[in-house]
Amino acid sequence: MGPFTTPHGTVIFRLTPARCNIWVVTRNSRTIIIDTGISFDRARIEHALERKALVPEAVILTHTHFDHAGNAAWLAHEYGAEVVVQEAERGYLAAGDTPIPEGTHAVTRGLASLGKKVTTMFRYDPCHADHVFKERFDLNRFGINGYIFHTPGHSPGGSTVVIDDVMAVAGDSIIGTMPGKPFPPFADDVDLLLKSWGRIIETGCESFLPGHGKPVSREELSVEFSKKFNS
């Protein structure tokens, strides 16, 4: 998906199909990667980076569920990328083991309880975080005009990346697999996630790139927000 180019000349695109959306953000030959897929995706990630001659300076994690953090350690080791994660999930990342969230409706609640019984399936390579933040972390040090800020609810350290104040990469705080239904099927804390949605909308961004599926528009997000908020 993409490339999307912001009015400031930052380019954002999906690296390669993988278990989660892996977003590349690049400007003036400097590159960061947001989220990393599972270890099974590793060969195609390597191939895509080589083909596009990209060397990521940083790996930014929207959160540490196995399908997002699975190649963080490898990317750090292979490319010298610095890893950024919100403080609440530093320990999970260091252990390669992040609890899976609750379902937000009946079917996914069942799936989540099933998943909890086979937790070893969801382990991943442990990874040391180079940068940990509480509220917000500036990405200008990597040549990118943007920041990542704490938007918990899907998971304790869930965070959203804002690029040039126009595009947001929201991890699993927003989902793009079902048109018109951007609220994620899994979340640790639904009320907290809704609060975070309010703050994500306040960024003023026009387009929201999810951890799974297609981009979500500001209008789509706002409509769902008022529906959920008033229910």
Ligand SMILES: [Zn+2]
């Ligand atoms: Zn997740």
